[in-house]
Amino acid sequence: MDKYTPADIEKKWQQVWEEERTFEAPDPEEPAYADRSGKSYVLEMLPYPSGTLHMGHVKNYTMGDVIARFRARNGSITFHPMGYDAFGLNTENVAIKTGIHPAELTKINTGNINRQLHRLGVSIDWSRELATCDPEYYRWTQYFFLKFFERGLAYKKEAPVNWCPSCQTVLANEQVVQGGCERCSTPVEQTSLAQWFFKITDYAERLLKDFDQLQSWPERVITMQRNWIGRSEGAEVIFPVEELDLDIPVFTTRPDTLFGATFFLLAPEHELVGRITEGMAEADAVTKYANEARQKPLIDRAVADREKTGVFTGRYAVNPVNGEKIPIWVSDYVLMEYGTGAIMAVPAHDQRDFEFARKYGIEVRVVVSGEEVGADSGPGLESAFEQEGNLVNSGRFDGVNNREAGDAITAWLESEGKGKTAISYRLRDWLVSRQRYWGAPIPIIYCDKCGIVPVPEKDLPVLLPDVEDYAPKGKSPIAANLEFVNTSCPQCGGPATRETDTMDTFVDSSWYFLRYTDPKNDREAFDKELAGYWMPVDQYIGGVEHAILHLMYARFFTKVLYDLDLVDFEEPFNNLFTQGMIYYQGAKMSKSKGNVVNPDEHVDRYGADTLRLYILFMGPPELDVEWQDQGIEGTFRFLGRVWRLVNEIVEKTAPSEYSDFAKADVESVKLVRKANQTIAKVSADVSERFRFNTAISAVMELVNDAYLAKDGLFATEAGNGVLRFVAETVVKLLDPFSPHICAELWQRLGNERLWTEPWPRADERFLEDETYELVVQVNGKLRERLRVSRSAGKQELLAAAHSSEKIARHIEGKELVKEVVVPGRLVNLVVR
RNA sequence: GCGGGCGUGGCGGAAUGGUAGACGCGCCAGCCUUAGGAGCUGGUAGGGUUCUCCCUGUGGAGGUUCAAAUCCUCUCGCCCGCACCA
Numbered sequence: 001m002d003k004y005t006p007a008d009i010e011k012k013w014q015q016v017w018e019e020e021r022t023f024e025a026p027d028p029e030e031p032a033y034a035d036r037s038g039k040s041y042v043l044e045m046l047p048y049p050s051g052t053l054h055m056g057h058v059k060n061y062t063m064g065d066v067i068a069r070f071r072a073r074n075g076s077i078t079f080h081p082m083g084y085d086a087f088g089l090n091t092e093n094v095a096i097k098t099g100i101h102p103a104e105l106t107k108i109n110t111g112n113i114n115r116q117l118h119r120l121g122v123s124i125d126w127s128r129e130l131a132t133c134d135p136e137y138y139r140w141t142q143y144f145f146l147k148f149f150e151r152g153l154a155y156k157k158e159a160p161v162n163w164c165p166s167c168q169t170v171l172a173n174e175q176v177v178q179g180g181c182e183r184c185s186t187p188v189e190q191t192s193l194a195q196w197f198f199k200i201t202d203y204a205e206r207l208l209k210d211f212d213q214l215q216s217w218p219e220r221v222i223t224m225q226r227n228w229i230g231r232s233e234g235a236e237v238i239f240p241v242e243e244l245d246l247d248i249p250v251f252t253t254r255p256d257t258l259f260g261a262t263f264f265l266l267a268p269e270h271e272l273v274g275r276i277t278e279g280m281a282e283a284d285a286v287t288k289y290a291n292e293a294r295q296k297p298l299i300d301r302a303v304a305d306r307e308k309t310g311v312f313t314g315r316y317a318v319n320p321v322n323g324e325k326i327p328i329w330v331s332d333y334v335l336m337e338y339g340t341g342a343i344m345a346v347p348a349h350d351q352r353d354f355e356f357a358r359k360y361g362i363e364v365r366v367v368v369s370g371e372e373v374g375a376d377s378g379p380g381l382e383s384a385f386e387q388e389g390n391l392v393n394s395g396r397f398d399g400v401n402n403r404e405a406g407d408a409i410t411a412w413l414e415s416e417g418k419g420k421t422a423i424s425y426r427l428r429d430w431l432v433s434r435q436r437y438w439g440a441p442i443p444i445i446y447c448d449k450c451g452i453v454p455v456p457e458k459d460l461p462v463l464l465p466d467v468e469d470y471a472p473k474g475k476s477p478i479a480a481n482l483e484f485v486n487t488s489c490p491q492c493g494g495p496a497t498r499e500t501d502t503m504d505t506f507v508d509s510s511w512y513f514l515r516y517t518d519p520k521n522d523r524e525a526f527d528k529e530l531a532g533y534w535m536p537v538d539q540y541i542g543g544v545e546h547a548i549l550h551l552m553y554a555r556f557f558t559k560v561l562y563d564l565d566l567v568d569f570e571e572p573f574n575n576l577f578t579q580g581m582i583y584y585q586g587a588k589m590s591k592s593k594g595n596v597v598n599p600d601e602h603v604d605r606y607g608a609d610t611l612r613l614y615i616l617f618m619g620p621p622e623l624d625v626e627w628q629d630q631g632i633e634g635t636f637r638f639l640g641r642v643w644r645l646v647n648e649i650v651e652k653t654a655p656s657e658y659s660d661f662a663k664a665d666v667e668s669v670k671l672v673r674k675a676n677q678t679i680a681k682v683s684a685d686v687s688e689r690f691r692f693n694t695a696i697s698a699v700m701e702l703v704n705d706a707y708l709a710k711d712g713l714f715a716t717e718a719g720n721g722v723l724r725f726v727a728e729t730v731v732k733l734l735d736p737f738s739p740h741i742c743a744e745l746w747q748r749l750g751n752e753r754l755w756t757e758p759w760p761r762a763d764e765r766f767l768e769d770e771t772y773e774l775v776v777q778v779n780g781k782l783r784e785r786l787r788v789s790r791s792a793g794k795q796e797l798l799a800a801a802h803s804s805e806k807i808a809r810h811i812e813g814k815e816l817v818k819e820v821v822v823p824g825r826l827v828n829l830v831v832r
Numbered sequence: 833g834c835g836g837g838c839g840u841g842g843c844g845g846a847a848u849g850g851u852a853g854a855c856g857c858g859c860c861a862g863c864c865u866u867a868g869g870a871g872c873u874g875g876u877a878g879g880g881u882u883c884u885c886c887c888u889g890u891g892g893a894g895g896u897u898c899a900a901a902u903c904c905u906c907u908c909g910c911c912c913g914c915a916c917c918a
Binding site: 352614 | 844851854856872873897899912913917918
């Protein structure tokens with residue numbers, strides 16, 4: 001018997017797959033295309049090509065591959081494409097450091113990843129490979145930008161934005177993590193700039209509502225998105241400013257507490273701050289405070305337990321419910337980006353307002369009473385009372401439960417024209433412009449006469465020009481390329497300049513899954529029918545770190561395309577699986593910590609089949625797990641065991657027609673039963689639960705049993721047939737996990753192409769033994785195990801239990817209170 | 833602070849109301865041997881033991897149930913997300 005040499009075997013079969021184009025999905029002309037009911041779109045999040053793949057990628061793509069191969073073997077027309085999220089800052093930063101052009105770097109890196117994925121034997125349809133930095137791709141990214149612009153969903157506005165001083169670019173809200181840049185953790189600064197936004201807030205309601213359409217998404221991802229969108233119901237209430245012809249609306253979720261408003265707050269950035277303080281003695285102090293607040297880094301400002309500060313404007317607002325004058329202050333705990341940038345402050349019932357009022361000696365007036373909190377307890381209150389109760393100090397609403405009072409007060413305000421019900425979202429519009437080089441240029445032209453003019457569709461793509469120096473400088477490096485910048489206006493023909501910002505790379509990855517369905521199309525982004533055939537994605541797999549960013553943007557994009565009648569579905573990903581991370585030596589793998597486990601080294605040493613198998617055997621795929629160097633050895637040993645077992649069977653038995661296992665000897669039937677049970681277990685674990693680790697352990701059990709039984713079975717004709725059957729079963733079941741060794745062993749067993757073989761089905765007759773081990777308990781404690789017939793009824797089981805000597809010992813001299821019988825499992829005798 | 837998740841042998845984990853610790857790693861023992869970084873077989877939660885059983889055991893404390901790792905309440909620890917969102 002030859003030794004198991006993964007390197008040779010894996011190369012051999014990868015070549016076969018490539019030559020035979022085994023994994024290419026059918027085109028419409030092909031007969032296989034017709035059966036749409038069986039299509040399955042399996043997709044893993046596309047890699048960002050920075051260097052080479054790491055273990056997390058290996059896990060991701062192996063999982064996807066197992067699902068894709070499993071579904072293909074189960075009759076699905078499987079669609080399993082791959083591409084590269086190839087624009088982006090990482091590449092650009094490396095380019096700046098090394099002097100190699102980003103395009104060149106991208107080519108090297110995507111080449112590496114392509115090679116690695118081939119080496120891992122992932123069943124990808126390579127004919128659909130794409131890179132988002134390819135002009136034939138980003139041309140359509142730009143096209144969508146124009147479509148968004150036409151609909152008013154892409155707009156430019158001067159706004160406070162997050163600026164990363166290290167990356168020298170603005171960031172979307174979603175890319176600010178704990179006050180720092182998502183990429184480099186540098187504290188983000190607040191600045192005001194004219195930037196391009198996508199109006200994702202218009203879709204807030206649909207993004208929430210359409211969670212219903214999803215088949216299977218992790219609950220926590222939905223929760224994270226729901227929290228991010230942050231829908232709040234409440235009221236918008238108009239507060240007139242005394243002595244000025246000025247109304248300022250506020251948003252509140254607590255209209256029930258309106259009578260308790262004792263002051264009024266504006267965000268420092270609020271546009272009316274200037275007008276309100278104009279000519280007032282307090283003007284200078286307010287301006288100074290507002291300027292300081294504006295310049296504070298986000299990370300300093302967004303800390304909840306910071307002491308509240310503020311400054312009085314000298315003006316008063318009029319509370320519309322009782323005509324009371326309340327002082328207007330400016331404070332930086334009021335955020336311009338949320339609600340209206342102004343709030344009514346109710347210190348008795350809001351902890352933040354409470355702290356502010358106590359610090360500045362403002363009245364605290366109770367309007368919701370509860371235990372120990374009465375109408376007059378405001379001055380003595382130690383913290384805000386935020387629970388339920390009945391209204392007090394609230395005019396004609398006194399005595400009403402505060403939950404009902406909110407609606408009543410809002411209705412009353414509405415009838416008076418002083419307010420209305422309102423819904424507010426935490427979600428902000430998506431800032432998509434970036435002042436960096438390596439991205440898709442925003443297809444916009446500025447003309448002195450015509451203003452903002454979109455580039456005509458026929459002029460797409462707007463090619464990213466070459467520049468000498470793409471180091472960040474606060475504006476896009478392509479602004480230095482005058483040949484690019486200077487152009488003529490498509491409308492009037494006069495001199496004009498191009499937009500020089502590029503698009504956030506999350507725009508690129510918001511529609512790539514559609515391009516796969518029609519990757520070569522040069523007339524449109526994709527054919528609607530082709531997209532409708534393959535989409536939505538049946539199983540999407542990726543890291544949970546994209547729970548909000550990519551997954552929300554892609555959902556938004558799909559909804560806009562639906563409204564543009566470019567697709568006929570509203571959700572791109574029916575089922576989502578988020579995988580856990582792989583740790584090593586107790587920490588996340590990272591280059592800086594020097595604890596990176598390199599996939600290539602392990603493929604060199606053990607082969608792709610072993611690496612794939614181990615990575616799935618480590619634990620449930622959704623959990624974080626720790627890489628163990630010795631663990632992979634065990635998996636390699638197991639494949640070696642499979643190799644020797646199957647080869648020995650090939651050598652010692654002939655392919656036989658023997659199939660009447662029911663008539664075989666006892667040992668043979670036992671193994672046949674085990675094999676069928678394994679088929680059932682693996683099928684269920686892979687298809688229903690994605691529990692690859694338990695599926696693999698089931699095959700290990702079968703192999704262990706086969707080792708124990710084989711020497712006996714080689715001696716009989718029935719045994720020979722059984723061993724052949726077991727060998728074929730093991731190879732078939734292991735195929736999605738370790739496809740190369742299985743393809744090879746399948747061939748050695750005298751067959752041809754394993755991947756066209758249907759997935760095995762368990763034979764019902766062999767799933768259950770005729771006898772089983774009955775557990776007998778006394779008072780819930782295990783006391784005896786008895787071999788009983790599967791057909792035994794409750795009475796027989798009880799009789800068997802009672803006839804046991806051990807049981808007799810335990811119930812002797814005691815009163816039998818209850819007998820619980822669960823056929824197929826146990827008997828529990830309760831005694832006193 | 834709010835929301836979510838997780839706590840099981842020396843380790844990764846299995847068991848989702850019914851035999852706790854499948855499978856694998858590690859360790860121990862035996863066999864085999866053209867002596868290997870091999871292979872095969874057995875053992876391996878803790879304690880006691882007449883070697884067959886007994887007791888204890890799934891972070892901790894209570895509860896529901898004939899029966900709880902699993903369901904409920906409280907509590908401790910760790911991890912993740914959000915964090916002045918009115």
